[in-house]
Amino acid sequence: MERFKDKTVIVTGAASGIGRGVAERFSQEGANVVLCDRKADDLDKVAKELPKERTLTQICDVADFTQVQALVKAAVDRFGGLDVMVNNAGIGADGNALDVSMDDWQQTLAVDLSGVFHGCRAALPELLKREGCIVNTASVSGLGADWNMCAYNAAKGGVVNLTRSLALDFGSKGVRINAVCPSLTRTGMTEDMLKDKDLVNRFMERLPLHRVAEPADIAGVVAFLASDDARFVNGVNLPVDGGVTASNGQPPM
Secondary structure, three states: OOOOOOOEEEEEOOOOHHHHHHHHHHHHOOOEEEEEEOOHHHHHHHHHOOOHHHEEEEEOOOOOHHHHHHHHHHHHHHHOOOOEEEEOOOOOOOEOOOOOOHHHHHHHHHHHHHHHHHHHHHHHHHHHHHOOEEEEEOOHHHHOOOOOEHHHHHHHHHHHHHHHHHHHHHHHHOOEEEEEEEOOEOOHHHHHHHHOHHHHHHHHHHOOOOOOEOHHHHHHHHHHHHOHHHOOOOOOEEEEOOOHHHOOOOOOO
């Protein structure tokens, strides 16, 4: 299946985790893929597994708008245009409002929320030319809150409503904008969490599918939202969570 043959896709945070899975999925479906991350060595490892003629890597800190503009320009210069922007790069921070450091607060908002806005703002002029689309990585933590994760919750909640707002503004101009909202997924960010057996067991109590998501599980949904199969889907924040948000929050009885 090559739904994205001759299409160009940018994926931020593509060096690992969900971003890597998304980049691999688009490449498998025939796309030209532009891999963006802050880690050059990890980017190169991913790129080596993809077709050289359809792959471009670019070092980029999404918190810096000028770097994101340069990323979009590099994609257009290499492949002639842009069809899909996947704003996936993100970081985490623990702590409630009295515990989280001000640096962690500012950095989490800068990467997880402003970074998504930067990607949308930089990509939209090119996407408008081709009636392309945007898929943002939000989180179930943007649909409801977690204990002791106020910075991450605020940032992902912002991505959820930013996605809706942009969908209203640009849908009539031919650009669809949606987001995926993953639950616990096996990535570098969750590596320590997954080593905590008690924590994982508590997750399984609330997770009807009784397993942790793999990056490929999220990537398949991102590809769907970017494809013509989702041509009438706009402004949706789609939980990809194994059923976590199906619960009313009460424990199993």
